[in-house]
Amino acid sequence: MNRQELAEQILRKKTFLCVGLDTDVRKLPGCLQGQPDAVFTFNKSIIDATAPYCVAYKPNLAFYESRGLEGWRDLEQTVRYLKEEYPSHFIIADAKRGDIGNTSAMYARTFFEWLDVDSLTVSPYMGEDSVTPFLGYKGKWIILLALTSNKGSADFQFTSDKQDELLFEKVLRVSQNWADEEQMMYVVGATQGKAFQQVRKVAPRHFLLVPGVGAQGGSLEDVCEYGILPDCGLLVNSSRGIIYADNTEKYAEAALEKAHDMQQSMAEILAQL
Amino acid sequence: MNRQELAEQILRKKTFLCVGLDTDVRKLPGCLQGQPDAVFTFNKSIIDATAPYCVAYKPNLAFYESRGLEGWRDLEQTVRYLKEEYPSHFIIADAKRGDIGNTSAMYARTFFEWLDVDSLTVSPYMGEDSVTPFLGYKGKWIILLALTSNKGSADFQFTSDKQDELLFEKVLRVSQNWADEEQMMYVVGATQGKAFQQVRKVAPRHFLLVPGVGAQGGSLEDVCEYGILPDCGLLVNSSRGIIYADNTEKYAEAALEKAHDMQQSMAEILAQL
Numbered sequence: 068m069n070r071q072e073l074a075e076q077i078l079r080k081k082t083f084l085c086v087g088l089d090t091d092v093r094k095l096p097g098c099l100q101g102q103p104d105a106v107f108t109f110n111k112s113i114i115d116a117t118a119p120y121c122v123a124y125k126p127n128l129a130f131y132e133s134r135g136l137e138g139w140r141d142l143e144q145t146v147r148y149l150k151e152e153y154p155s156h157f158i159i160a161d162a163k164r165g166d167i168g169n170t171s172a173m174y175a176r177t178f179f180e181w182l183d184v185d186s187l188t189v190s191p192y193m194g195e196d197s198v199t200p201f202l203g204y205k206g207k208w209i210i211l212l213a214l215t216s217n218k219g220s221a222d223f224q225f226t227s228d229k230q231d232e233l234l235f236e237k238v239l240r241v242s243q244n245w246a247d248e249e250q251m252m253y254v255v256g257a258t259q260g261k262a263f264q265q266v267r268k269v270a271p272r273h274f275l276l277v278p279g280v281g282a283q284g285g286s287l288e289d290v291c292e293y294g295i296l297p298d299c300g301l302l303v304n305s306s307r308g309i310i311y312a313d314n315t316e317k318y319a320e321a322a323l324e325k326a327h328d329m330q331q332s333m334a335e336i337l338a339q340l
Numbered sequence: 341m342n343r344q345e346l347a348e349q350i351l352r353k354k355t356f357l358c359v360g361l362d363t364d365v366r367k368l369p370g371c372l373q374g375q376p377d378a379v380f381t382f383n384k385s386i387i388d389a390t391a392p393y394c395v396a397y398k399p400n401l402a403f404y405e406s407r408g409l410e411g412w413r414d415l416e417q418t419v420r421y422l423k424e425e426y427p428s429h430f431i432i433a434d435a436k437r438g439d440i441g442n443t444s445a446m447y448a449r450t451f452f453e454w455l456d457v458d459s460l461t462v463s464p465y466m467g468e469d470s471v472t473p474f475l476g477y478k479g480k481w482i483i484l485l486a487l488t489s490n491k492g493s494a495d496f497q498f499t500s501d502k503q504d505e506l507l508f509e510k511v512l513r514v515s516q517n518w519a520d521e522e523q524m525m526y527v528v529g530a531t532q533g534k535a536f537q538q539v540r541k542v543a544p545r546h547f548l549l550v551p552g553v554g555a556q557g558g559s560l561e562d563v564c565e566y567g568i569l570p571d572c573g574l575l576v577n578s579s580r581g582i583i584y585a586d587n588t589e590k591y592a593e594a595a596l597e598k599a600h601d602m603q604q605s606m607a608e609i610l611a612q613l
Contacts, residue, residue, distance in 0.1 A: 089443070129439060129446035135454040136412050143408065165463065166402060166436055167490040167556075170362070173402035181408040190438065192465045192485055194492020212465055217440040219467020222514055226507065228499050234507065241495055283440075 068157055068185050069206060070249050070274065074298035076122045076155055081334035083299050084326060085123035085159065085276070086113070087306025088145065089130050098316040106134075106141040109318075111148055113310050116323040120330035123157040123302050124149055125276075146182055157302070158184040159210065159276065165190040165197045172200040179204040186210050188254060188276070191238045195245055202246050209251055213238050214266065216256025216279030235262075239269040248273045255294070257285020257303065263293035274300050281308030287329070291336050299337065305329060341430050341458050342479060343522050343547070347571035349395045349428055354607035356572050357599060358396035358432065358549070359386070360579025361418065362403050371589040379407075379414040382591075384421055386583050389596040393603035396430040396575050397422055398549075419455055430575070431457040432483065432549065438463040438470045445473040452477040459483055461527060461549070464511045468518055475519050482524055486511050487539065489529025489552030508535075512542040521546045528567070530558020530576065536566035547573050554581030560602070564609045572610065578602060 077083045090106050099105040114124065126145060131138035149158055160182060164174040178187045179201070186208035189198055201209045214224055214235040224235040232240070239253060248270075255266050257279035266275065275294055279285035280303055287303060294301055305325070313321030350356045363379050372378040387397065399418060404411035422431055433455060437447040451460045452474070459481035462471055474482045487497055487508040497508040505513070512526060521543075528539050530552035539548070548567055552558035553576055560576060567574055578598070586594030 091446075127439075127443055127446075129437070129443045129450065133446040133449040133454065135416065135450070136409060139409050139412055161439075163437065163439055163463070164402070166400075166434075167488070167551075170400055170402045173364075173400075173406040176406040177402065177408070181406065190436070190463045190465050192463050192496060193488050193490060194495030194497070196490050196492040198492075215440070215466050217466060217469050219469040219471075222467030223465060223507065223510065224467070226499070226501050226510060228501055234496065234499065237496065237499060278440075 073122065073157055073274070077299045078337065080119070080122060081337055082120055082122060082330040083301050083303055083333055083337070084121040084329050085125050085302045085304040086117050086121045086309055086326060087161070087278070087304050088113070088124055088126040088310065089306040090310065091130055092134060094311055094314070096314045096316060096318045106138075107144045110141070110145045112319040113322050114149060114153065116319040117309065117326040118153050118156065120323075120326040121156070123159060125159040125161050125304055125306070127306070128160060128162040143182065146184060150183070157186065159186045159188065160184045161188050163188050163190050163212065165193050167193065168196045168200055171197050175201045175204065179207045186252070188212065191242060198242065198245055202250060207250075209246070210276050211238065211242055211251060211253055213253040214255045214259050214262055216258045216283050216285065220256065220259070233265070236265060236269050239266065243270070252276050252302075254278065256283070257287070257290050258283055260286075260289050261293065263290060267293060272296065272300070274302065276302045276304065278304045281305045287332055295336065295340070297340060299340070303333070346395065346430055346547070350572045351610065353392070353395060354610055355393055355395060355603040356574050356576055356606055356610070357394040357602050358398050358575045358577040359390050359394045359582055359599060360434070360551070360577050361386070361397055361399040361583065362579040363583065364403055365407060367584055367587070369587045369589060369591045379411070380417045383414070383418045385592040386595050387422060387426065389592040390582065390599040391426050391429065393596070393599040394429070396432060398432040398434050398577055398579070400579065401433060401435040416455065419457060423456070430459065432459045432461065433457045434461050436461050436463050436485065438466050440466065441469045441473055444470050448474045448477065452480045459525070461485065464515060471515065471518055475523060482519070483549050484511065484515055484524060484526055486526040487528045487532050487535055489531045489556050489558065493529065493532070506538075509538060509542050512539065516543070525549050527551065529556070530560070530563050531556055533559070533562050534566065536563060540566060545569065545573070547575065549575045549577065551577045554578045560605055568609065568613070570613060572613070576606070
């Protein structure tokens with residue numbers, strides 16, 4: 068999916084919500100516990116309930132990997148379902164990969180050939196040649212970590228160099244030499260508030276994937292005040308706040324309501340563009 | 341495996357070699373191409389041939405993941421074989437994971453419960469709370485990226501802050517508040533030469549996992565001149581130089597010879613301690 072197609076989906080559906088599929092087998096509603104294919108059944112219901120209100124889904128690899136082969140099977144099944152039933156939704160594999168060139172090339176095969184998702188989150192620590200192997204796939208995106216939503220983002224990402232450039236700003240600036248805004252997005256945590264101003268100074272045109280609204284405490288309004296672009300330029304993710312909104316057999320309806328609420332807030336913001 | 345046990349293995353076997361199992365299905369010897377279980381058969385032969393000359397194995401996750409479920413099955417089978425047949429070898433999952441706390445906790449389950457290896461490589465970019473969830477497992481290690489072996493290491497890892505501290509030095513210094521040298525090692529690329537002096541100033545006692553000898557051009561002598569400690573404190577990895585030493589049916593013997601050569605060089609270095 069290219070940028071224009073993504074932006075069209077956003078403006079047509081009046082939402083820039085991404086639903087995070089951080090499906091923890093221990094947190095499934097009681098009615099699914101112990102059922103065969105419980106994780107896929109859960110994901111399928113969540114997807115069917117929320118699809119009208121979002122433009123993207125973001126399975127978090129750790130939650131699948133942690134259950135070994137069975138988890139990878141659930142992931143594969145979920146992605147296949149999305150691609151068949153909801154081909155206009157953008158799929159993000161949240162895997163935060165990145166390694167030396169020949170190894171990143173292998174990760175690219177995992178996500179852009181075997182799983183065949185639209186995009187992958189990548190860690191910038193190892194620099195250009197850890198990122199470029201992902202860029203040889205037409206229509207596929209990488210989403211580079213810039214400023215993350217967690218407390219530990221303060222440990223290194225705000226380190227200031229001699230020219231007063233912070234590490235996350237350097238990541239944003241330098242990585243723009245590797246790929247343009249048709250193939251690269253950045254992760255910027257919703258919890259970072261005003262830092263969105265700094266981000267937009269360095270990366271005025273890139274789409275941002277914004278986690279941290281909801282369970283982590285970030286505010287949609289703050290994010291949009293500084294981060295939004297004429298074609299939106301934002302994908303705001305919510306995981307736990309939507310998928311675990313209720314743990315009874317009404318979990319899908321509860322997820323629908325939460326996603327619908329967010330879509331309504333987003334529609335108001337988009338109307339002001 | 342604790343540090344003392346690892347050091348004992350090194351001094352007893354006179355080697356600090358780690359064999360990297362970067363098994364690429366397209367590079368298998370002709371005699372294995374198209375065979376069922378070719379990757380596991382290859383790994384098993386390489387392990388049986390090299391086990392006397394090394395103390396550690398490092399499967400590189402990307403090479404398994406890239407083949408989806410089949411690859412994960414090969415990885416699981418390889419790790420199980422190592423644990424059953426060679427329980428005194430240290431196993432490193434080279435996966436370079438790291439995410440917000442609840443997600444890193446899931447990755448910890450993948451590698452320290454499901455796969456049950458001794459250690460995992462972790463990326464430092466997201467800071468403390470992305471690393472600490474891995475530390476709750478007694479006897480398990482994390483190996484944090486500090487200064488990597490690739491060209492892209494120059495993009496961010498050498499960024500100097502206002503106190504003249506380079507980013508990799510800051511990672512080494514700050515992360516020592518998270519775990520001690522009984523549970524944390526660092527990745528430092530063999531290609532970094534004299535930077536080992538700087539690394540040892542900041543991390544004088546930690547074990548280092550050193551990739552980049554062989555195919556990537558690093559020198560064992562340089563690494564040891566600045567990096568070695570009284571209990572060795574080094575695991576030097578070679579992947580392609582050993583496992584692809586020959587692509588005929590004699591691949592295992594060729595791997596044995598290469599590993600034996602490295603062990604001989606290492607024995608000479610250890611004799612001077």
